[in-house]
Amino acid sequence: MNGGSHRVSDVMTHAVVAVGRKALFKDIVERMEQWEVSALPVLEGDGRVVGVVSEADLLPKEEFRDSDPDRFTQMRRLTDLAKAGAATAEELMSTPAVTVHADATLAEAARIMALRHVKRLPVVNAESVLEGVVSRGDLLKVFLRPDNDLADEIRREVVDRLFPAPVEPVHVMVTEGVATLTGRVPDATRIPLAVRLVRGVEGVVGVDCRLTAADE
Numbered sequence: 001m002n003g004g005s006h007r008v009s010d011v012m013t014h015a016v017v018a019v020g021r022k023a024l025f026k027d028i029v030e031r032m033e034q035w036e037v038s039a040l041p042v043l044e045g046d047g048r049v050v051g052v053v054s055e056a057d058l059l060p061k062e063e064f065r066d067s068d069p070d071r072f073t074q075m076r077r078l079t080d081l082a083k084a085g086a087a088t089a090e091e092l093m094s095t096p097a098v099t100v101h102a103d104a105t106l107a108e109a110a111r112i113m114a115l116r117h118v119k120r121l122p123v124v125n126a127e128s129v130l131e132g133v134v135s136r137g138d139l140l141k142v143f144l145r146p147d148n149d150l151a152d153e154i155r156r157e158v159v160d161r162l163f164p165a166p167v168e169p170v171h172v173m174v175t176e177g178v179a180t181l182t183g184r185v186p187d188a189t190r191i192p193l194a195v196r197l198v199r200g201v202e203g204v205v206g207v208d209c210r211l212t213a214a215d216e
Contacts, residue, residue, distance in 0.1 A: 007106070008103070008109050013134070016041065017037065017040060022089070028040060028092070039053065039054035039055070050096075052097045053092050053093045106142060120134070120135045121135075143205065150201060151174040154179055154204075158201070167183075171183055179207050191213070194209065
């Protein structure tokens with residue numbers, strides 16, 4: 001991965017399994033098991049995402065298979081009861097689909113997943129045509145960046161820009177994702193900003209700032 005702000009396009013999976021509106025219940029389950037995924041995008045003929053079928057959409061069929069829910073349950077679980085009787089992706093899917101664009105930041109994608117309680121997001125273009133899928137696991141790939149890469153980015157994007165003429169050289173060391181900064185700098189007011197910027201480098205787990213100002 002390159003430095004800078006990482007985008008969904010950097011980590012998403014391009015080869016995506018999807019289904020059409022008329023896909024049958026059993027076919028959907030078989031595809032999920034075969035591809036080891038928890039949700040499938042539902043596409044129109046032109047590849048446009050119109051919904052998503054997840055394991056949560058499929059479970060009501062088993063939950064209500066042998067039950068005779070009372071009126072209160074019927075009213076409260078109306079949507080689930082409808083899905084329990086569904087046979088095709090069109091009847092099962094959640095719509096509109098919760099999607100993300102390829103140029104979204106990883107933080108934006110993570111926020112959407114958290115707010116909408118989903119584990120995977122179809123990645124679409126401006127016309128809602130499917131381009132890939134990004135999962136929670138994909139978003140965590142930034143934490144696999146080598147320590148040396150992180151240190152190089154911190155030096156280039158933070159230290160060299162904030163402290164071009166330090167009193168003593170600013171040393172950057174990254175171990176297991178934790179960045180340690182040592183050295184003396186002329187402007188104490190920039191130290192908190194440096195910490196914030198280093199923490200914002202994707203893949204950094206923590207920051208140990210030991211920078212001191214020249215007048216201290």
